Amino acid sequence: xxxxxxxxxxxxxxxxxxxxxxxxxxxxxxxxxxxxxxxxxxxxxxxxxxxxxxxxxxxxxxxxxxxxxxxxxxxxxxxxxxxxxxxxxxxxxxxxxxxxxxxxxxxxxxxxxxxxxxxxxxxxxxxxxxxxxxxxxxxxxxxxxxxxxxxxxxxxxxxxxxxxxxxxxxxx
Amino acid sequence: xxxxxxxxxxxxxxxxxxxxxxxxxxxxxxxxxxxxxxxxxxxxxxxxxxxxxxxxxxxxxxxxxxxxxxxxxxx
Numbered sequence: 001x002x003x004x005x006x007x008x009x010x011x012x013x014x015x016x017x018x019x020x021x022x023x024x025x026x027x028x029x030x031x032x033x034x035x036x037x038x039x040x041x042x043x044x045x046x047x048x049x050x051x052x053x054x055x056x057x058x059x060x061x062x063x064x065x066x067x068x069x070x071x072x073x074x075x076x077x078x079x080x081x082x083x084x085x086x087x088x089x090x091x092x093x094x095x096x097x098x099x100x101x102x103x104x105x106x107x108x109x110x111x112x113x114x115x116x117x118x119x120x121x122x123x124x125x126x127x128x129x130x131x132x133x134x135x136x137x138x139x140x141x142x143x144x145x146x147x148x149x150x151x152x153x154x155x156x157x158x159x160x161x162x163x164x165x166x167x168x169x170x171x172x
Numbered sequence: 173x174x175x176x177x178x179x180x181x182x183x184x185x186x187x188x189x190x191x192x193x194x195x196x197x198x199x200x201x202x203x204x205x206x207x208x209x210x211x212x213x214x215x216x217x218x219x220x221x222x223x224x225x226x227x228x229x230x231x232x233x234x235x236x237x238x239x240x241x242x243x244x245x246x247x
Contacts, residue, residue, distance in 0.1 A: 035186065039190055042190050042193075042222070043222060043225045044226055111185055112183045114184075122191055126194075
């Protein structure tokens with residue numbers, strides 16, 4: 001069907017669209033997709049989020065997100081007016097992940113940064129379409145019951161169909 | 173500023189001022205006004221972008237003692 005007016009999407013609505021592939025599920029990496037999705041929705045953009053691989057657990061009812069120094073070579077935390085480097089090797093210290101996670105969550109709370117739970121709720125409330133990757137569900141043995149209400153299941157073709165109609169497509 | 177509704181978004185970081193403003197705008201009738209107070213310095217650029225994109229009108233954007241004040245007319 002190519003009879004739609006320029007600038008309108010196939011379903012006849014004038015809304016702009018955005019899609020995000022969410023591939024990472026650590027506390028720090030959960031922020032960009034949820035911040036962008038909720039903000040876009042607030043700006044009347046129709047948003048689809050596709051959760052795959054390590055991003056999929058962000059749809060679990062009970063979130064237990066952690067952040068670690070590993071792989072975050074540029075990580076620095078504010079400390080007493082300075083910034084302290086967080087070398088990768090710290091990740092090997094027992095309890096370091098829990099400690100850094102607690103530090104990060106405490107800092108976020110103090111600075112008025114929303115929790116991922118809050119942002120996810122805002123995404124659901126603003127009708128962001130949440131798609132769980134069926135292959136990842138099977139691969140990592142998750143069941144539909146463990147996931148929050150209101151999500152859809154789909155695969156690559158489902159994502160591509162939405163992405164083709166989108167003005168912004170992000171891979172995070 | 174005398175608006176139909178006031179949103180206190182002080183102490184909140186991006187994207188909460190925008191998300192809460194959107195919610196507050198929904199609760200007032202078309203043509204009504206919303207006043208927002210924020211301390212997030214990024215909100216100055218963000219509320220301008222939000223209004224340009226959504227068609228709501230940014231009537232005022234001022235700063236007073238470290239508080240950014242916005243007056244938005246709902247479209």
